[in-house]
Amino acid sequence: MRTYPLIRYRWSNEHIMTALFIVILMYLFPLWLQKPSDILAFLVLLAVSLILDAAAGYIRHKRFVCSVSAAVTAAILQAITPGIPLWYKLIGIFAAIIVAKQIWGGTGKNSMNPAIVGYLVICFFNSGIYMPIEPSLFLIPGLVLSLPFIIFRPYMTLGYFIGMLLAYLSGDIVSWQILVVNSMFFGCIVMTDPVTITPQKFVGLIGGFLIGLLPMISVNPAIIFPMMLLIFNLVSYLIDDYFSIARRNLFYHPIKIKYPLKKINLTMPLIDLTLRDNNVDEKRADGLEYMNSLTPEMVLERIEANEVLGLGGEGFQTAEKIKTALTSNMDKKYLIVNAVECDPGLIHDKWLLRNRREDIYKGIKVISHCMDFSEIYLAVKNTEDISFPNDIKIHKVKNYYPTGYEKTLIKSVLKKKIPVDFIPAKLGILVLNVQTVLSIYEAVFLNKKADEKYITVANLKDNNAAVVKVKIGESIMKILESVYPGEYPVFTGGGIMNAHNVEEDDIVGKKTNFIAVSKMPRYKESPLCSNCNLCTTSCPQGLIVQRIAELIDKEKYEKVKKYRPEKCINCGLCSYVSLCGRNLSARVGEARGKVLL
């Protein structure tokens, strides 16, 4: 059974294409004002385009798939061929949909811009000069609304703007109005097609610049421009698919995820489901003097004997981790207490920080009793209501996901980049989850076995959550019945970004942080990937997620190794942002499993 985020982007490819279609209609509006009969011609063109695309999609996928991209193609073709008889445009749309798109594999697989191919075919049958969009005040809304689409291929658009500006300054474009209108239409609408234009920064910038400048200084820009664009499409195809130029130089943009839980009262009472027996050494010494009576070796022995594990999600033996840091030969050692809790579905660490503050501080002092740290940090997202003595530095991290991941956190706190294959503890950097620190306190001061943990139990239908103390090994369904009785379906996992359906006999494990009642998330698994690369640009590990997923779908397990899926930290972001609704993190997880076998 695969894991997946329970929350997702609300946007899909179809939403974006529909928005694009509406914006292009705004460019057609002035033409329709002049000649209303063109509306009917456009409707016919649109209908033919949709029918062709839907039919081809049905033959390929054995079901109807959304054809809104065909509507966009028809609208672009209409905009760049004003005054041309309808039947020429029908030939053009046939070439666009069938020759330029479907023969290559359909939406997302074509290497050339279909509308531009259709335009060139029309030029072949009906020579004439078309293409420039005539300026008009009625275009202002369309121009403004075109701007957001730049985010798909910003470097290409920027290069195109610069090229066009240079052409204008050298007198090859007659008016600034034509410059503005055509730069916006072609730069924001046509050249931001994520399927046919490479996301590479440098190549996009240079390509856009040349396409903006050279046609304008040539004899026949109406032909040279589309030819250059199609050549660039092929260059993009070669770069992205055959030369495997690393996409890691794409700009990584961290993602902020909106918390699905409404403002939770972090002083709420704990729900304690542990049936604690009293066979525990309840020797609560006064303050820290008790700890001073223990040697570092005794402290480590207690931590080991009470089986303290990493409670942040990975479940490593904490004593081993501390010993690794202890034996590191680095001059300076650091302790980072990780209370970031970046998963948007979790609240228990935040609760602990506000309700078990003193015990956590004692836990920190226990660890620093074992070794000398140059600095001790407490990493949090929100410093409200947090106060610790001055020997603990509070470090506020940015509110992005997943800033709580160990190596990302080290980079934020210490400004050090730790390579994938390196263990931070060996470099003298000890990162411990705040609940682990609490567990250390309990193991040393109370001689208590670490067989309990604090987890978040949430009802995402009502956006409520509770902090619950449970025994490791307890039945998940039983826990849920105690907190939210009678609710279904139930999910569990490391957090809201990494959850799976609960089976009847599932129990709380080392890595269980989260139980929730929620609606089943919708992963529609559309076959129409638009190559937007959001999955890749949002991956904190710089993985080429789309390629890994493709290879896993085709079961090419040997080929997937070169893309280093073992670097995946299972944050679930790729599934969260996928505009075609694919559970990409599960595929990357499968690839990771194959490589680590």
Add this chain to the structure above:
Amino acid sequence: MINLKNEFFTEKEILFMGYSSRMPQLSSMIYKAFTDAGMKVYPVNPKTSKKYDVKVYQDISELPKVPSIAYILLDNENARTAVQQLKDSGVKKILFHRGKTADQSLLDECNEAGIETAVACPMMVFGSGLHKLHGFFAGVR
């Protein structure tokens, strides 16, 4: 046509025969529609797959309990096999996905075994948007 929501789906648990990894979109859409309506779903498919996002049982004998309502999303031949299994397992109602799943002879066989039948896509009952409209015109909502 009976009102499926009120008269057929009288229990909050359902057996989903034919949950498929080959048609994940349809299976997951229907699964989600059932769960969003508050129903507990037990998907069954004898073929294992790593591509399932939910727990899928390989046989009815693995189920912790057998619900009294079953939904069958299979072709006619496999639907017949499924009905044979369901006859002796306490299922009282079967919803077939469409006419091709259950021809008249299969429906008669079910009725003779005391199993109430209906033929409709569950999206017409539990879906939203156009599915709702479809269900309204089909008279099943």
